[in-house]
Amino acid sequence: MTILQIRNLSIALPKGADRPHAVEDVSLELAAGEILCIVGESGSGKSMSANALMGLLPEGVRPVKGSITYQGRDLLQADEGDLRALRGRDIGMIFQEPLSALNPLMRIGAQIAEVFEAHRLLTPVARQSRALELLHEVGLPDPKKAIRAYPFQLSGGQRQRVMIAMALALEPKVLIADEPTTALDVTTQAQILKLIEDLRRKRNMAVIFITHDFGVVADIADRVIVMQHGRIVEEGPARDVLLHARHPYTQKLIAAIPGPGGEAKDDKQGAPAILRVRGLNKIYKTGGGLFSSPRVVHAVNDMTFDLHTGETIGIVGESGSGKSTAGRCLVRLVAPDSGRVEMAGVDMASLSGADLRANRRRIQMIFQDPYSSLNPRSTIGRILTEGPVSYGTPRAEALARARELLELVGLDASAVTRYPHEFSGGQRQRVGIARALALQPDIIIADEAVSALDVSIQAQVLDLLADLKRQLNLSMLFITHDLRVAAQVCDRIIVMKQGRVVEMGSADTVLTAPEHDYTRALLEAIPGRDYERALKDATGVPACQS
Amino acid sequence: MIRFILARLLKAAVILMAILVLNFFLIHAAPGDPAAVMAGEAGATDEQFIADLRARFGLDQPLSTQLWLYIKGAAQLDLGYSYRQNMPVAQLILDRLPATLLLTLTAFVISIVLGVVAGVLAASRQGGWGDTLISAVAMIFYATPLFWIALMASLLFSVVLGWLPGFGYETIGANYTGLVRGLDIARHLILPATTLGLFFTAIYMRMTRASMLEVSRLDFVKTARAKGLRPGVIQRRHILRNALLPVITLAGLQAGQIVGGAVLTETVFAWPGIGRLMFDAINQRDYNVLLGVFFVSAAMVLLFNLITDILYVVVDPRIRIRS
Amino acid sequence: MKKGFARFARNRGALIGLVILTLVIVIAALGPPLYPQDPWRMVQRPFLPPFTAPGLPLGTDALGRDVLAGLIHGARVSLMVGLVSTVVALLIGVPVGALAGYFGGWVDDALMRFTEFFQTIPSFALAIVLLAIFQPSLFFIILSIAIVSWPPVARLVRGEVLSLRSREYVEAAVLSGQNSRQIITRQVLPNAVSSIIVLASLMVATAILLESSLAFLGLGDPNVMSWGYMIGAARTVLRTAWWLTFIPGVAILLSVLALNLIGEGLNDALNPRLARRGE
Amino acid sequence: QEAGGTLNLVIQPEPPSLMMGIVQNGPTQMVAGDIYESLLRYDSDLNPMPSLARKWEVSEDGLTYTFHLQEGVKWHDGEDFTAEDVVFSADVFLRETHPRLRATLDYVESIKAPDDHTVVFKLREPFGPFLGTFEAGTMPIVPKHIYEGTDFANNEMNNTPIGTGPFKFNEWQRGSYIHLVKNEDYYIEGKPYLDEVYYHVIPDAASRAVAYETGTVDVLPGGSVENFDVPRLTELPNTCVTDAGWEYFGPHSWMWMNNHKGPMTDPNTRKAVMHALDRQFALDALWNGLGKLATGPVSSSTRFHEADTPSIAYDPDLAREYLEKSSYNGETLQLLPLPYGETWQRWAEAARQNLIDVGFNVELVATDVAGWNQRVADWDFDLAFTYLYQYGDPALGVSRTYVESNIAKGSPWNNVAGYRNPEVDALWEQAALSTSDETRQELYTEIQNRIVEDVPVAWLLELGFPTIYRCNVQDLVTTAIGINDGLRDAWIEQ
Numbered sequence A: 001m002t003i004l005q006i007r008n009l010s011i012a013l014p015k016g017a018d019r020p021h022a023v024e025d026v027s028l029e030l031a032a033g034e035i036l037c038i039v040g041e042s043g044s045g046k047s048m049s050a051n052a053l054m055g056l057l058p059e060g061v062r063p064v065k066g067s068i069t070y071q072g073r074d075l076l077q078a079d080e081g082d083l084r085a086l087r088g089r090d091i092g093m094i095f096q097e098p099l100s101a102l103n104p105l106m107r108i109g110a111q112i113a114e115v116f117e118a119h120r121l122l123t124p125v126a127r128q129s130r131a132l133e134l135l136h137e138v139g140l141p142d143p144k145k146a147i148r149a150y151p152f153q154l155s156g157g158q159r160q161r162v163m164i165a166m167a168l169a170l171e172p173k174v175l176i177a178d179e180p181t182t183a184l185d186v187t188t189q190a191q192i193l194k195l196i197e198d199l200r201r202k203r204n205m206a207v208i209f210i211t212h213d214f215g216v217v218a219d220i221a222d223r224v225i226v227m228q229h230g231r232i233v234e235e236g237p238a239r240d241v242l243l244h245a246r247h248p249y250t251q252k253l254i255a256a257i258p259g260p261g262g263e264a265k266d267d268k269q270g271a272p273a274i275l276r277v278r279g280l281n282k283i284y285k286t287g288g289g290l291f292s293s294p295r296v297v298h299a300v301n302d303m304t305f306d307l308h309t310g311e312t313i314g315i316v317g318e319s320g321s322g323k324s325t326a327g328r329c330l331v332r333l334v335a336p337d338s339g340r341v342e343m344a345g346v347d348m349a350s351l352s353g354a355d356l357r358a359n360r361r362r363i364q365m366i367f368q369d370p371y372s373s374l375n376p377r378s379t380i381g382r383i384l385t386e387g388p389v390s391y392g393t394p395r396a397e398a399l400a401r402a403r404e405l406l407e408l409v410g411l412d413a414s415a416v417t418r419y420p421h422e423f424s425g426g427q428r429q430r431v432g433i434a435r436a437l438a439l440q441p442d443i444i445i446a447d448e449a450v451s452a453l454d455v456s457i458q459a460q461v462l463d464l465l466a467d468l469k470r471q472l473n474l475s476m477l478f479i480t481h482d483l484r485v486a487a488q489v490c491d492r493i494i495v496m497k498q499g500r501v502v503e504m505g506s507a508d509t510v511l512t513a514p515e516h517d518y519t520r521a522l523l524e525a526i527p528g529r530d531y532e533r534a535l536k537d538a539t540g541v542p543a544c545q546s
Numbered sequence B: 001m002i003r004f005i006l007a008r009l010l011k012a013a014v015i016l017m018a019i020l021v022l023n024f025f026l027i028h029a030a031p032g033d034p035a036a037v038m039a040g041e042a043g044a045t046d047e048q049f050i051a052d053l054r055a056r057f058g059l060d061q062p063l064s065t066q067l068w069l070y071i072k073g074a075a076q077l078d079l080g081y082s083y084r085q086n087m088p089v090a091q092l093i094l095d096r097l098p099a100t101l102l103l104t105l106t107a108f109v110i111s112i113v114l115g116v117v118a119g120v121l122a123a124s125r126q127g128g129w130g131d132t133l134i135s136a137v138a139m140i141f142y143a144t145p146l147f148w149i150a151l152m153a154s155l156l157f158s159v160v161l162g163w164l165p166g167f168g169y170e171t172i173g174a175n176y177t178g179l180v181r182g183l184d185i186a187r188h189l190i191l192p193a194t195t196l197g198l199f200f201t202a203i204y205m206r207m208t209r210a211s212m213l214e215v216s217r218l219d220f221v222k223t224a225r226a227k228g229l230r231p232g233v234i235q236r237r238h239i240l241r242n243a244l245l246p247v248i249t250l251a252g253l254q255a256g257q258i259v260g261g262a263v264l265t266e267t268v269f270a271w272p273g274i275g276r277l278m279f280d281a282i283n284q285r286d287y288n289v290l291l292g293v294f295f296v297s298a299a300m301v302l303l304f305n306l307i308t309d310i311l312y313v314v315v316d317p318r319i320r321i322r323s
Numbered sequence C: 001m002k003k004g005f006a007r008f009a010r011n012r013g014a015l016i017g018l019v020i021l022t023l024v025i026v027i028a029a030l031g032p033p034l035y036p037q038d039p040w041r042m043v044q045r046p047f048l049p050p051f052t053a054p055g056l057p058l059g060t061d062a063l064g065r066d067v068l069a070g071l072i073h074g075a076r077v078s079l080m081v082g083l084v085s086t087v088v089a090l091l092i093g094v095p096v097g098a099l100a101g102y103f104g105g106w107v108d109d110a111l112m113r114f115t116e117f118f119q120t121i122p123s124f125a126l127a128i129v130l131l132a133i134f135q136p137s138l139f140f141i142i143l144s145i146a147i148v149s150w151p152p153v154a155r156l157v158r159g160e161v162l163s164l165r166s167r168e169y170v171e172a173a174v175l176s177g178q179n180s181r182q183i184i185t186r187q188v189l190p191n192a193v194s195s196i197i198v199l200a201s202l203m204v205a206t207a208i209l210l211e212s213s214l215a216f217l218g219l220g221d222p223n224v225m226s227w228g229y230m231i232g233a234a235r236t237v238l239r240t241a242w243w244l245t246f247i248p249g250v251a252i253l254l255s256v257l258a259l260n261l262i263g264e265g266l267n268d269a270l271n272p273r274l275a276r277r278g279e
Numbered sequence D: 001q002e003a004g005g006t007l008n009l010v011i012q013p014e015p016p017s018l019m020m021g022i023v024q025n026g027p028t029q030m031v032a033g034d035i036y037e038s039l040l041r042y043d044s045d046l047n048p049m050p051s052l053a054r055k056w057e058v059s060e061d062g063l064t065y066t067f068h069l070q071e072g073v074k075w076h077d078g079e080d081f082t083a084e085d086v087v088f089s090a091d092v093f094l095r096e097t098h099p100r101l102r103a104t105l106d107y108v109e110s111i112k113a114p115d116d117h118t119v120v121f122k123l124r125e126p127f128g129p130f131l132g133t134f135e136a137g138t139m140p141i142v143p144k145h146i147y148e149g150t151d152f153a154n155n156e157m158n159n160t161p162i163g164t165g166p167f168k169f170n171e172w173q174r175g176s177y178i179h180l181v182k183n184e185d186y187y188i189e190g191k192p193y194l195d196e197v198y199y200h201v202i203p204d205a206a207s208r209a210v211a212y213e214t215g216t217v218d219v220l221p222g223g224s225v226e227n228f229d230v231p232r233l234t235e236l237p238n239t240c241v242t243d244a245g246w247e248y249f250g251p252h253s254w255m256w257m258n259n260h261k262g263p264m265t266d267p268n269t270r271k272a273v274m275h276a277l278d279r280q281f282a283l284d285a286l287w288n289g290l291g292k293l294a295t296g297p298v299s300s301s302t303r304f305h306e307a308d309t310p311s312i313a314y315d316p317d318l319a320r321e322y323l324e325k326s327s328y329n330g331e332t333l334q335l336l337p338l339p340y341g342e343t344w345q346r347w348a349e350a351a352r353q354n355l356i357d358v359g360f361n362v363e364l365v366a367t368d369v370a371g372w373n374q375r376v377a378d379w380d381f382d383l384a385f386t387y388l389y390q391y392g393d394p395a396l397g398v399s400r401t402y403v404e405s406n407i408a409k410g411s412p413w414n415n416v417a418g419y420r421n422p423e424v425d426a427l428w429e430q431a432a433l434s435t436s437d438e439t440r441q442e443l444y445t446e447i448q449n450r451i452v453e454d455v456p457v458a459w460l461l462e463l464g465f466p467t468i469y470r471c472n473v474q475d476l477v478t479t480a481i482g483i484n485d486g487l488r489d490a491w492i493e494q
């Protein structure tokens, strides 16, 4: 039974935007109890379509064509009052960013109760008790406490549950979820997905689920819509689209999914250890002072490992497990509290001043965010030459090298005169890699170097890294929360939990025969595992060839 | 919380002493001294007289001794003696403080209330003619010299129209008491308080407006709309509360300048407040009075910083729970 | 940059402001040579109203001096007071804020306490005291205004630097071996420039107002003709010759207004937080 | 003459204290002149009139002055006023606190009270102007029973002054107003006429004018509104103006020229300055034509003024000639305006323009009152505006700024210019000690001629301070001391 229908919807963008229409000629139908997934790369118009349903398009963006029919009414023609009555009551929505989607100054309970208030339902007391039930229902631990909490006191996953509780409060017939799990780590993501699945089943709710993660699609979708540049390029039941994609764009997306396993790795344990880490510790104390006892976080707890020449070690673990802190201790962006970091016999952890500066060039870092890791006011040329110049290389020589590096990472050498904002995310990440290489380091630390990128671009960058590593015989520490990515590029994997190394071993062993429960839970939580197997069966090859 | 406040007060006391020392040297750096000024007014030609005055004021002692004596006094909340005015400084200041507080606090309240209301109105009509009008008026008040507005206002309302008294604190010689006196003071208060308030009204208005617009683009506002809340409720409960945070910071800054922040207004409207006392003290090099005013002013600034912080804690739970 | 200007120009107010300011600057730059009448010269009967005497379109002041000459020559001084004091305030405030924000710890503590000291005395009062110490001459008026107006700069810059120094590109610069000075001047400050420019445009306006308020209290430099001086000098004849305060008053109002409008325009254009998405 | 009513006046600036024995500045005297009295008052020709002294005799040799006091005079706190109070005031209190009187008292050998109503002053040597020093501001009589044996300067009672005058102190709201009430027990039957007097403190000149216009105050004493506002205010209905009441003080303005160093050491430069100044313009444009052009060191309202001194008139060509002859070669002169308001500021600007016109380079140095004091006292200027009171007699108020013995750094009120002429100094001495008015006149004429020849300073104007008041306020100014001398005769026509 169709409850929602979109016909030939086009949404115009304001003048000066990157393209005239955010969404063009989109049509879709949604049946009760169905989960419809919309996938597509960033900027393809997924969110715009969803917002149009709620009548919540941003300023300057408006629908110019088509209709959205809900229970026989065209929502595009409805006035603001009617739409308001529908919002929350008939159509609920969950947003991507759990951090900012809740009002930071209001208690959770009040924010949920507001949904009832908006539709003049229940008494204030009843609203509170209903809110409590809802929190219970979405599986929040200790709902009594949570209801009195402020958003910042909850973790990302908990906040997302609150959002869901809010969206479900009035038992809407349609739930729109716009990338509700993108900001969460895998374990939490798995829980949320299960929750949505359960609720759908219990209440026969129709769900539009927007994501760019095919694993997620495979796990929950009944039907899939693939969008590109504001148009629907492919549509069909989940199995068909995922296993037998017809449109080349879909095929490309699917091909880019990194799979566990990857190619067989040669053992580099025999090579000399270039970096020896012994008993590394870092403790953060915050908020301490005269008036309160400080919050103490043991971010890195007694970490010990060796990195061999030419080897790639992956560090995985959920958010907050200390991965980044470990990486930063190694390059001394953060001063460790104790422990040794030996590089060619020199203890990096105890150096300072000029010695530190002299040794640091051998170990460089690639950063997570391609947007904030390049100075927006410097040209690419300057970004790439600053390092060598400050180590004494003449500017002209450094510039020549910068051009070479750009070619090496697959960019045009003419990019030296351009500014970061003139590049796409993937291109910027290449610049970041080039910058790390400019100092000709022996070791590279990549902290979530591909996490912010679209799958297809992610694949390109991973390929590039693998190439470079081979060509330059680099050693690499690869920090990620994505086990599949780790599996693909790493020789060995270190699993961290709450600052401790809980498991360390060759990539294959850790991924196929994990010893620690925590590792197992992490693996369990990876979405689309069944699908990957099916995909492998269907095509007979691993999802991604590197 | 109590411990937090106590710790802050302790720190403030230390800072206050440091400020006092700096002020002491600052003020003594000015050429001329009160003895010379007083002797001049008395038409005194003999040096002995000036030397006597200096000795009486303790100005013949080395600066370090003077400082030490002053600090010792200040630590016991004794702000010294104004030889010029023949009065303890503390009393001079206390005499003037109520008038200044009345003026500046009224202006403060006027400016916050008017400014925030106008800012909300402008933000909710963003781009419309209402917004343009409010913004333009605010901008003009912001850009006009304060004393000019003061002069014009006193000319118009007091001389031309005769509606309001143009200067002073109360009707002198009328000897009103009780409520009548209160009303009389209120009538005198209208012009100076409004004039003083206008400038800040403009600032609050612009700040509230900008802050409202910024907050209204945040995600949680979209969440609120997705719940089906009415725009009015969203505006008040979600946008305004968050938008007020920077306004509180600004209000704290303004409130800190409550003592002595109104020299011009007090001058034009003959308001018997601290600002004027300070200005005269500068001219006469009445060091102790000047130091006293600065001391009280600094104490006020620190006090209002503390109040702002506490207010922040009350309004913003993120800070409350952390501390 | 071009896009930035387009965004700026879309703000009608900002454009008006720019036009007015350009006009004032042109008058300040070209006025004195084109209208060489010495503004101090007593040329006619005192208190001639505007448009009554040939050759004296704006009339004369209390000593029979040409008001138009004062207005034209005053533009230069008023603008200079505004600009120079702002530059000086930036020269103090930016390093203080940058060092405090970048190094944190006791450096931050010490610098911020120092900044706080300047904020415990109401700024206007502090300016008066400073002028009592220095004696009012153009140089010291500018210096005093700068001294009372740098603390907000320091605070702003400190805030910006605090948030900028944890950016990944700053960390990348650390790794690439740059020293603190290079990082502050090349990585951090250039990215705080837009906020500083916005603040600076407002500070120029405030400085012009401040100078006029000081002149009102008789603390102007009697050797240079400025708008503030003109108002201060004419305030006693407000009742009999209102135009003598009105004319320079409007000049100040317009310039300050223009600077504010430009500031808002710059803010919209440079500050991406407020710039509307998609534009 | 009608009794009753309230008079509202402006007081500017707010006096630091009302204890006239300790503080002798203008505003203090304006208010405290109603509270305290002295032995004499003076008419507009500076002839003595009775006050606390009913009558008085001077001995032939000019050494003994006998005063007979009024009977039945009471202090405001009810105590009887006696000759002992006069002796205490002059001999003990004021010797310690009153720098100006102290100089005069140097001539006094003894002060005695033979009975309760007689006081005898015995002088060491004759002192011509002695009878001119019994004015309330110069010799205020203070209550012995309150001050004897105390630390005068820090006496609590200074805040609640007790005098014998026609009005009693009632209340002082600092920064706002001072309230005096009628002294019901005043020794002259029926006086004073007024019931209450308010002195309003209004710091801004424009606001003071507004206060008059809106009817809040009835009297604007001289100097309380800017001169530019005077013509407008005098045109208001029921408004009278007078510049009488300043004869005793004879405010005389001039420009100090620094004879110690720099270009002004050359008499030709000084003459160039003197003749360059267009004082008539200043008088007309800045002082509303009130007052007179000064002709030399002694004001025409002061005794022994000589009208026929060498000309110092405005003559730019002559000025240029002198400048040509002088050693001046383009140094920038520092000119200090008097920091007493806009009129003086404008005047300095006009003077600078005058000087520039004849070929000087001049720069104004802005200062506040304290800074001005310091710079003048330290001789740190080339030219500086000033004005001083003459107190009715050249020996009291003029010689102090010209005699060599009065050259000393540290005070802006002595011979700041650094004028040195031993011959003239001798004449001053002689004139002060002479008792005969004819002899004195001769000597002072000689002095005036000699000094004007030397042009140690550039004389400007005899200032006319206009008192603006409602015409129905009668007998506001009855003496040479004007409002400063008390409102004992003033009454309001209903």
Ligand SMILES: Nc1ncnc2c1ncn2[C@@H]1O[C@H](COP(=O)(O)OP(=O)(O)OP(=O)(O)O)[C@@H](O)[C@H]1O
Pocket (backbone or CB within 6 Å): A013, A014, A017, A018, A019, A022, A040, A041, A042, A043, A044, A045, A046, A047, A048, A049, A058, A059, A060, A061, A212, C277, C278
């Ligand atoms: N507020 C806005 N104003 C103007 N254009 C916008 C606005 N928001 C988005 N766009 C544009 O609309 C188009 C579609 O954006 P949309 O947010 O729907 O993409 P998306 O598929 O949700 O991407 P993502 O995966 O990054 O969330 C993009 O070209 C984007 O630049």
Ligand SMILES: Nc1ncnc2c1ncn2[C@@H]1O[C@H](COP(=O)(O)OP(=O)(O)OP(=O)(O)O)[C@@H](O)[C@H]1O
Pocket (backbone or CB within 6 Å): A284, A285, A286, A297, A298, A299, A317, A318, A319, A320, A321, A322, A323, A324, A325, A326, A481
């Ligand atoms: N500068 C800091 N001050 C205080 N605590 C910090 C700081 N940086 C990190 N932490 C804390 O240290 C712990 C480890 O943080 P870290 O950033 O290393 O985790 P992570 O594994 O990289 O997480 P993510 O996957 O979210 O990046 C967290 O609990 C974090 O809150």
Ligand SMILES: [Mg+2]
Pocket (backbone or CB within 6 Å): A046, A047, A048, A178, A179
């Ligand atoms: Mg989206």
Ligand SMILES: [Mg+2]
Pocket (backbone or CB within 6 Å): A323, A324, A325, A448
């Ligand atoms: Mg991390």
